[in-house]
Amino acid sequence: MSLLEVRRLTTAFRTGRGEVTAIEDISLDIEAGEILGVVGESGSGKSVTALTVMGLLPMPPARVVAGSVRFGGQELLGLSEMRMERIRGAGISMVFQEPMTSLNPVLTIGEQIMETVRAHEGISARAQRERALEMLERVGIPSAARRLTDYPHQLSGGQRQRVMIAMALVCRPKLLIADEPTTALDVTIQAQVLDLLMDLRDELGMAIMIITHNMGVIAETADRVLVMYAGRIVEEAPVAGLFDRPMHPYTRGLLDCVPTLEQDTERLVAIPGGLPEPGRRPAGCRFAPRCGLRVDACAAGMPPLVGGDGHRAACIRVGAA
Amino acid sequence: MSMFGVFLQRLASAVPIMLIVSLMTFSLMHFIPGDPAAAIAGLSATPEQIKMLRHDLGLDEPFVVQLVTWYLGLFRGDLGRSILMGQPVVEVMLFRLPVSMALAAYALVITLLLGLISGIFAALRQNSWVDQAAMMFAMIGISMPNFWLGLLMILFFSVSLGWLPTGGYIPFGEDLVGWLKTSTMPALSLALLQVGLLARITRSTMLEVLRQDFIRTAKAKGLKWRTVVIKHALANALIPITTVIGIIVSLLISGSVVTETLFSIPGVGQLLTQAVLNRDYPLVQGGLLMVTAILVLVNVLVDVSYALLDPRVRHG
Numbered sequence: 001m002s003l004l005e006v007r008r009l010t011t012a013f014r015t016g017r018g019e020v021t022a023i024e025d026i027s028l029d030i031e032a033g034e035i036l037g038v039v040g041e042s043g044s045g046k047s048v049t050a051l052t053v054m055g056l057l058p059m060p061p062a063r064v065v066a067g068s069v070r071f072g073g074q075e076l077l078g079l080s081e082m083r084m085e086r087i088r089g090a091g092i093s094m095v096f097q098e099p100m101t102s103l104n105p106v107l108t109i110g111e112q113i114m115e116t117v118r119a120h121e122g123i124s125a126r127a128q129r130e131r132a133l134e135m136l137e138r139v140g141i142p143s144a145a146r147r148l149t150d151y152p153h154q155l156s157g158g159q160r161q162r163v164m165i166a167m168a169l170v171c172r173p174k175l176l177i178a179d180e181p182t183t184a185l186d187v188t189i190q191a192q193v194l195d196l197l198m199d200l201r202d203e204l205g206m207a208i209m210i211i212t213h214n215m216g217v218i219a220e221t222a223d224r225v226l227v228m229y230a231g232r233i234v235e236e237a238p239v240a241g242l243f244d245r246p247m248h249p250y251t252r253g254l255l256d257c258v259p260t261l262e263q264d265t266e267r268l269v270a271i272p273g274g275l276p277e278p279g280r281r282p283a284g285c286r287f288a289p290r291c292g293l294r295v296d297a298c299a300a301g302m303p304p305l306v307g308g309d310g311h312r313a314a315c316i317r318v319g320a321a
Numbered sequence: 322m323s324m325f326g327v328f329l330q331r332l333a334s335a336v337p338i339m340l341i342v343s344l345m346t347f348s349l350m351h352f353i354p355g356d357p358a359a360a361i362a363g364l365s366a367t368p369e370q371i372k373m374l375r376h377d378l379g380l381d382e383p384f385v386v387q388l389v390t391w392y393l394g395l396f397r398g399d400l401g402r403s404i405l406m407g408q409p410v411v412e413v414m415l416f417r418l419p420v421s422m423a424l425a426a427y428a429l430v431i432t433l434l435l436g437l438i439s440g441i442f443a444a445l446r447q448n449s450w451v452d453q454a455a456m457m458f459a460m461i462g463i464s465m466p467n468f469w470l471g472l473l474m475i476l477f478f479s480v481s482l483g484w485l486p487t488g489g490y491i492p493f494g495e496d497l498v499g500w501l502k503t504s505t506m507p508a509l510s511l512a513l514l515q516v517g518l519l520a521r522i523t524r525s526t527m528l529e530v531l532r533q534d535f536i537r538t539a540k541a542k543g544l545k546w547r548t549v550v551i552k553h554a555l556a557n558a559l560i561p562i563t564t565v566i567g568i569i570v571s572l573l574i575s576g577s578v579v580t581e582t583l584f585s586i587p588g589v590g591q592l593l594t595q596a597v598l599n600r601d602y603p604l605v606q607g608g609l610l611m612v613t614a615i616l617v618l619v620n621v622l623v624d625v626s627y628a629l630l631d632p633r634v635r636h637g
Contacts, residue, residue: 056540081546089543096541101534106556106632115552116542151632167542 001073002029003207004053004092004175009067011052013278014060020279022048023231026067030175035201035208037222037239039215039254043275044228046211050177054094055084072174090120093168097180099160103152109136109163110148113170120171135166139196158189165196172204179211194221215258219243224310227251230276230286232302237311247313250287285315293317324635327628331621338617339610346609347391350602351384357404357600378404380602391606400607405599410607414589418611421581421588423493423500425573427508432515432569437562439516440523445550447528455520462517467576471510471583478506488585507584511576515569522565526558533557560630567623571616 009026012019023045030036038046051057053069055076069076071091076084088094096102104112113132117123123131129148136144139162152160161181168176178197182190198221201208210221218225218239225242227235227250235248246252253271273290276282282289284299291298297316305312312318358374359366366374375381379390394401400410443455479487485506491499530536531554539553540546578590585591589612596604628634 054541056537085543085545087543088541094541096534096538098534102538104535104539104553104557106560106630107553108632115544115548119543119545119548151636153633154636164538167538 003032003034003072004028004030004209005068005070006049006053007068007070009049009052009069010065011048011057011062012065013062015279017279019063021065021231021281022062022278023052026233028226028233028236030207030209032174032207033201033205035198035210035221035223037218037225038209038211038228039213039218039225040228041213041275043230043278045231046228047179048231049228050094050179050209050211054088054092054177055079055081056088056094086120089116089168089173090171091173092175092177093171093173094177094179095161095164095168095181097183099157099164099184102164103160105152108149108151109155110150113163113167116167116170131170132166135170136163138200139163139166139169140192141166158185158193161185161189161193162196165193165200169200169204169206173206175207175209176201177209177211180213181210182217183212183214190217191220197221215254227254230281231278232286232314233305234287234315235313236305237313241309241311247307247311247318248287248315249291249293249317251313253290324625324628328621328625331624335617335621339613342613343392343395343606343610344388346606347388350600350605351387355600356380357602360599361404391603395610400610401603403596403601403604405596405601405604410603411611413592413604414608414611417587417589417592420490420492420586421574421577421590424504424507424511424577424580424586424588425570427504428512428515428573429570431508431512432519432573433566435512435516436519437523440520441527441550441555443520443524444527444531452524456524459517459520462513462515463521465513467510467514468579468583470513471506471580474506474510475584488583490584490586490588503584503586507580507586510583511573511580514576515572519562519565519569523558523562526561527554530554530558556630560627563623563626563630567620570619574612574616574619 006026006028009023010021011023012021014020026045026049028036028049038049040046048057048062052062052064053071053076064077067077071087076087079087103109110129110132113135114125114128117128117131132148133144136147141147141159141162147155152163155163161184165181176197181197182193185193194217197208197210200206208221210217212218222239225235225237225239226233227242227248229250235242235246235251237247242251243255246255250271257270271290276286276289282299284301285291285303288294288298295316303314303316303318305314306318307313356371356375358371358378358380362371362374372381379387382390391401398411400414402408403410403413406413439455439458443452446452475487478485485502488503490503493500493504531550536549536553539549544553577588578594580586581588581590582594589608593605593608593612595601596608
C-alpha cells in the first residue's frame with residue numbers, strides 16, 4: 001500500500017458555460033519518503049489535483065465527479081469536514097506559491113505556527129511555543145526566538161516561505177504538498193528553499209509532492225515525475241528516465257524549451273500553439289493539435305498510459321514503437 | 322509608533338479643524354438674518370428696549386470684537402451664556418448631552434449587532450436565500466427615510482398596539498425599563514439605515530477577505546471553519562469596516578436632530594434646533610463646537626483603532 005493512492009480522479013467546475021472538467025482520470029501513487037514531481041504548464045491541472053486531495057476546493061463550484069483518494073489506506077473523498085480537518089495540517093500539509101499573501105497579515109508568525117499545533121495536539125501554550133520555536137530554528141530563521149512575535153510584513157519573501165514550511169511541518173505530516181514553493185522567490189533563495197525541503201524530507205521521513213512548471217526544480221529534487229497536460233497525466237517516469245529518454249512528444253517539447261549553455265541558437269525554443277481551454281479540449285489526444293508527430297489516429301481516442309519499468313506515456317506511438 | 326503616539330498625533334491634527342469649524346459657525350450665525358434681542362424682547366418691545374438689550378448682550382459691538390471676545394472666553398473654557406435660558410452654555414449642553422449620547426450608543430449597539438451579524442452570514446452563504454433576504458432588508462433600511470420609519474413605528478407600536486409611548490424621555494439613571502420603553506423606537510429608527518449600510522459593507526469586505534490566500538492556508542492547517550472565519554477573516558475585514566463604523570457614529574450623532582424632534586426627546590439635537598430658530602448665538606456656537614469636538618474625537622479613536630487592528634500601521 002502506498003502512502004497516497006489516487007485512482008481515476010476527475011474534478012469538474014460549474015461555470016457559466018456548463019460544467020467543465022479540470023482534471024480527468026488522474027491516477028498516482030506516492031510512497032512514504034518519496035519526492036514526486038508534478039510538472040506542467042499553468043492550467044494543466046496540477047494545483048486542482050493537489051487541492052482535490054486536500055479537500056480545499058470550494059464546492060460548489062467544484063465537484064469531484066469520480067475517483068478515489070486514499071491516504072494511509074483511508075478514503076478521503078466523502079469524509080466529513082471534521083475528520084478532514086484532523087488530516088489537514090497533521091497528516092497532509094500544504095505550502096503555497098505566494099508567501100507574500102499566504103500568511104495572515106494581522107497575526108504574528110509565532111501565533112500562526114502555534115495555532116496549527118493547537119488544532120491537532122492538546123498541549124500547553126508553553127509547549128506550543130517551544131514547538132514553534134524549534135521549527136522556526138530548523139527552517140533556518142535567524143534569531144528565531146525574537147521572530148516569533150514578528151508579523152509577516154516584517155520578513156523577507158524567502159523568510160516568509162520558510163515560515164510557511166515551518167507552519168506546514170510543525171505537526172510532522174507524512175505528506176507535504178508543495179505547490180510552486182519557489183516560483184515567487186529570487187533565484188538564489190530558490191535553491192536554499194529546495195535544499196531545505198530535501199533536508200527535511202530526510203530528517204522527518206515525509207513524502208513530498210512538489211508541483212512546478214520548472215524542469216530544473218524537478219531535476220534537482222524529484223525521485224519520480226508526472227507530466228500533466230490539459231487535465232491529464234501524459235507521462236510518468238523515474239526522474240533520470242524522463243530526462244534521458246522522454247517518451248511523450250509534449251515532454252520532449254518541454255525539455256527542449258529549457259535553454260542550455262551549449263545551445264547555439266539566438267532564439268528560445270517554444271512549443272507552437274497554446275494550452276486548450278478546459279471545455280474546448282480536443283477529442284482524442286489533447287496534445288495532438290500542437291504535436292509535430294501527429295497522425296490521423298491521434299484524434300480517434302484518448303491513448304492510455306502504457307510502458308514498462310515505471311515509465312509510461314499516453315501516446316499511440318509508445319505501444320507501436 | 323506607539324498607540325499613544327498615534328493618539329497624540331491625530332489629536333494635534335484636530336486642532337485646526339476645530340478652529341475652522343468654530344470660525345464658520347460663528348460667522349454663519351452672525352450673517353444670517355434675525356436678531357436675538359428682538360426675539361427675547363417680544364413683539365410689544367419698543368426699539369429703545371431692543372437697543373438696550375442688544376447692548377447688554379454685546380451684540381452692538383463690531384463683528385471682530387465679538388469674535389475675539391468669544392475666543393478669549395473659549396480659551397478659558399467659557400462658552401458664554403445661553404440667551405434663551407440664561408444659563409452657561411456648557412451647563413446646558415452637559416445636561417442634554419447624556420440623553421443624546423445614550424440614544425446614539427443604543428442605536429450603535431443595534432447597528433453593530435444586526436449589521437455585522439447579517440453581513441457576515443450573508444457573505445458565508447453568498448447567493449443563498451439568507452444572503453438575498455439580508456441584502457433586501459439592508460436595501461429597505463438604506464432607502465427608507467428615518468423620520469418616516471419613526472412615524473410608521475409610532476403608528477404601529479404606540480397608536481395601534483399601545484405597547485410603547487409615542488414620545489418623551491425617561492433617563493436610564495432613573496428607570497432602566499422606562500428608558501428602554503422611550504428609547505427603543507427612536508434608536509431603531511435611527512439605526513436601521515446604518516444597519517443596512519454596515520451589513521452591505523461587512524458582506525462585501527468579508528467576501529473579499531475570504532478569497533484571500535491566507536484563508537486557504539488557514540484551512541490547509543486543519544483549523545475549524547469557525548476559527549478561520551472569526552480569527553482569520555473577520556480580524557482582517559474589521560480594518561476597512563472600522564472606517565465605516567466611524568462614519569456611522571458621526572451619522573448617528575447628527576441624525577439625532579430629526580429623531581429627537583420626532584419623538585420629543587430632550588437631547589442636543591432638539592436643543593440646537595430651538596437655539597437656531599431663536600437665534601441663540603452663544604448656544605448654537607458653543608453647542609456645535611462641543612458636538613464637533615465629539616465627532617473629531619470619534620475620528621481620532623477610529624485612527625487609533627487602525628493601529629490596534631493592523632500591525633502594518635503600527636510598524637509602518
